Amino acid sequence: MFSLHTPESGDQYRFEIQLTGVWKVEYFSSVKSFMPNIVYVQIFFKFVPMTFEEVKQVLKTKTVGIAGCGGLGSNCAVALARVGIGRLVIADFDLVEERNLNRQFYFYDQIGMLKVAALKQNLFRINPDVRVHTFDIRLCQSDVVEVFSKCDIIIEAFDKPEMKYMILDAVHNYLPETYLIMGVGMAGWGDNNLIKSRQSDKLIICGDEVNAIADKCPPLAPRVGVVAHMQANAAMEILLGANEHQIHAEK
């Protein structure tokens, strides 16, 4: 892929080339032809290439808040623990029930336990280096601010729309510098390509934005897991500084 942008002012032509694994390459030339007279080249990485050891070095300094420990929250927390997140702040008031096991990261022998306690146990079994702070509460706006104020990112993992709105409003008003990654639309099965993400400033939405829970459209492991892992993936992208890294080489 290659495109040319005619300059609006000045005398440089901007070329864009897309390469695999690289977000985009731009080079600036003083003439309107492809190769000669390169003034400088910029390479924009979609992500900074890193070894897993390097990834862990960055992530271990980071804190992620997880609001709700159901299908989205428990699976997202597990993914972040596996890649070496430093600290997780998890909040939920609920107990593990048998009907949760079709999608939530709990075990049959944990039925009846507090979700935050069971999740802490599971996270510890996967990665004992993650520090997990648990809050056994039904979050309200002032709790959100208090519990998550030191987090780099907050993952919204509630099931009820009213709660989703509550945390969006709270983060927008009181924690405007914190990224909020929401899960919206994940019930049912199939329709892989309907699931997507979009961003508006520090708000990121993951999900199909269409499929709400219904009697005949239950939330189940595969699709809920996809969205939970998209949330974890978006968190990694932010924490590892995507979109900011570029190489600038002058001739």
Add this chain to the structure above:
Amino acid sequence: MKIILNNKEEIFDGDQFTITELLKVKKFTFKMLVIKVNSQLIKKSEYDTAIVKEGDDVMVLHLISGG
């Protein structure tokens, strides 16, 4: 006017709309909506007064259940 609505270009008759008018035209009747205009969150109480005009980037998010 031409606006970006949920990442897609859309053209409407008229120079500007209030949020309430936009929702009516688009037949968005869902109760739990999040609306941002040019990254600015619009509160429910402002739907009758907040304006959408040519070139605006509008996000209408349906907060549906599931998590």
